[in-house]
Amino acid sequence: MSKRETYEQKTEALLLPLMERHQFELVDVEYVKEGGSWYLRAYIDKPGGITVDDCEVISRALSDLLDEQDFIDESYILEVSSPGLGRPLKKDKDFARSIGEEVELRTFRAIDHQKEFTGILKGYDREKVMIEIENEKTLEFARADIALIRLAFDF
16 A cells, blocks of 8 residues: 555544544545645535535644644645535445436546546446436446546536
């Protein structure tokens, strides 16, 4: 397991009791390097949406726990936020909640000269995702080939 994965898993383990206590959902944890700085990000949600105050409560509690555990070697910036409108579908519960919804799907490599698809999420399993595009045609994508899948949103 990579250092990044270890940090994400340990942070998730610290967050889960906080999520339960506050009745929030932990959407994702990521440890990434951007512009020369490391970021530890936690995305949280709840029915009706997360507020800035919710993020502050979790950020303060998580920061204290991270200071106590002190398992991250590099200096980093801690961010706790809502997953936002372009929430990616990563876990089975995300897919289950989104069946019948319109999604945007991006592949790593072009399929029939195309890398971006929009359609209705029809199904999924551990290996693949199915979306229905125009003309009621269903396309099947191997999960390993999907760079990003998220709920579509119109402005």
